[in-house]
Amino acid sequence: MANCKSCPTCPTGCATDEDASFRVSPDYERFSQKRDVFCRSHWDPEVRSDKTERFYESYRRPLKQWRRVDGYAQKDFALRNAGWHVADLFAERLEGEDRREGFLDYLTAHRGGAPEQREVTSPDEMAKEIKKAAKLFGADLVGITYYDERWVYSHKYSRAAENETPVDLEEGLTSVVVVCHEMDHDLLKTVPSALSGTATGVGYSKDVVTLLALAQYIRNLGYRAYASMNDTASSIPYAIKAGLGEYGRHGLLIAPGIGPRLRIGKIFTDLPLAHDRPIRFGVKEFCQVCRKCSDGCPPKAIAQGDPSDETHNVSNVVGIEKWTTDAEKCFGFWATQMTDCSICIRVCPYNRNYPAWLNRLRFTLMGTFLRRVMLRLDSLLGGGQRTAPKLWWNRLKS
């Protein structure tokens, strides 16, 4: 089942769920963003607490000292919040109109597009052009897949109404351009720390800038384009269908040569574009034998067992067989730390900063019968060990 409606651009047929190793059951339900743990931290007393309030506050109000621990000093929070700043500006731009763009609503900071559409004779050529533009604007990875309504949220969340409201995406969108930005490896080595959250913020800020420029480009060609980060739809299913990587035990996209250190954005469009196909390089089989992320997760929020369709709470999607993270436990730990946590990224053997050729070789071997050897080798070489935040500040000064 390809689940692509009105898509004329895949002559050999669209990529199926099987091609992407998706197991979606008939009782699958589209997700309402109100159930997302971040939204629940606003309306649901089960999640909301003094700690979660203090967590959000730490992003808004700079204080001299939060905790007397390395990585949580004024400069660490100052840098983290500065890294978030550009993404925040777009998120807060229309908060007065109950839009939180990039997080609850798609981005609308656009100029009017062209009144006349550029004629597209080759969706294949057009796809190459779009990928080139995306890289020029800052994307590290780009892939294109068909519009699949299943991954669009059934509802978005309104903070003003404290309730769900319909997603306002137009009809007739046929393609999804997925862009990824790599997060800084050395910052993520310091996780857990407020400092490491800078990598997340800078990633979102880069994402919003690339997405706005690329969507504006599509509009300037006379087509529709809706740029989205965490709002409107799940990103990972599109990224996988667009051939950007595989799904890992920690619930994150793992891309060839880069690993899980990615922020993902997407653009919904009716520009005629050829679609990519999913790839496999042995991630699923590697994650079957590796427990680095689930063992390394302090609140034990990551699945230890096989993929399943069991859910932990209402924040999980119903009807997909996959490794499912307990978002309540995960976010609960963030709130305690007063910053986002990426320990699962730090410890993941796919997240290593070796030279590109060596990572390509490692990833290839990790996809073969040598996977257990590679896993042991990674541990022997100290892969994923934490760098003290003060070392980050001192070491890389130039």
Place this chain on the structure above:
Amino acid sequence: MANCKSCPTCPTGCATDEDASFRVSPDYERFSQKRDVFCRSHWDPEVRSDKTERFYESYRRPLKQWRRVDGYAQKDFALRNAGWHVADLFAERLEGEDRREGFLDYLTAHRGGAPEQREVTSPDEMAKEIKKAAKLFGADLVGITYYDERWVYSHKYSRAAENETPVDLEEGLTSVVVVCHEMDHDLLKTVPSALSGTATGVGYSKDVVTLLALAQYIRNLGYRAYASMNDTASSIPYAIKAGLGEYGRHGLLIAPGIGPRLRIGKIFTDLPLAHDRPIRFGVKEFCQVCRKCSDGCPPKAIAQGDPSDETHNVSNVVGIEKWTTDAEKCFGFWATQMTDCSICIRVCPYNRNYPAWLNRLRFTLMGTFLRRVMLRLDSLLGGGQRTAPKLWWNRLKS
């Protein structure tokens, strides 16, 4: 004469004009931005014309075809304007309040800073930290110099009043952090073309994003920070004093290893920071024997002779001995082309995309008695030849 007021951070004395090869005469006058050719294209009938109006219009309204020439099709203008989009958003954000941020006024898209200042015991350490943050946020080059009021505009330009108004920079700012972003080499190879203007737009968009994040970081440490692009002050004198490069015949900054392919932004701050010192690597002597830019400039806007304090018109600064470009001729050509021109960058022998080690070697030799040989060699190797825009679109697709 160092011209630094209240600067406690240079124990060996601030860099003098002599250190930077500046020749500023006693009749030097601070520049009023109203005299800038872009401002004049709004109020001065000597500059404003149907052509200049059409030039600006091409940035705002996407049309299917502006000119029937390779490099000026819908996709070329569409890409250029999309590259400018993020910089435009910040420029237009407060136009209703007569602020055109990044071009006529400094950026104000900031969150409140910290109420308490972080204690700075070592301006030297603090400078290293700021440089590290700047690179993390996207800067390709960073340097720091002291606040020198001479390069701050005497007045800025108000579009609403169509007249000059005082620059609103606060007293007590002691340092200027200069950041540079490299523009795309391959796009600039296609100049003149609307396509090549994408490099300019993307450069500004990167600049605004880095500046906003870095200034927010300084504010989060409890200090003042005003981020500026083309507004408020000339950038090049600060960049030279901050050790980022030398001044070239075409009136642009030439940086070691990169050349003139740079956009420059700056942050005025009172954060205690150690200052860099100017560098020399033989650019002045090379430009003395090279005429690639002045010969290659279609409207002959670039000085053919020696540096002098003669001016062409009111758009030039009075009282500095330097190579001075005729801004009226330069911008007149832009208006005819309906896009900005960077032929002087394309042909400059410092603007070559060789591997880094080879450029380092070349730049070193260009700074010795071999400069004429290096110049001839560059010509023999076809340096600076134009790439047809359609080749750019076809060649680099991946």
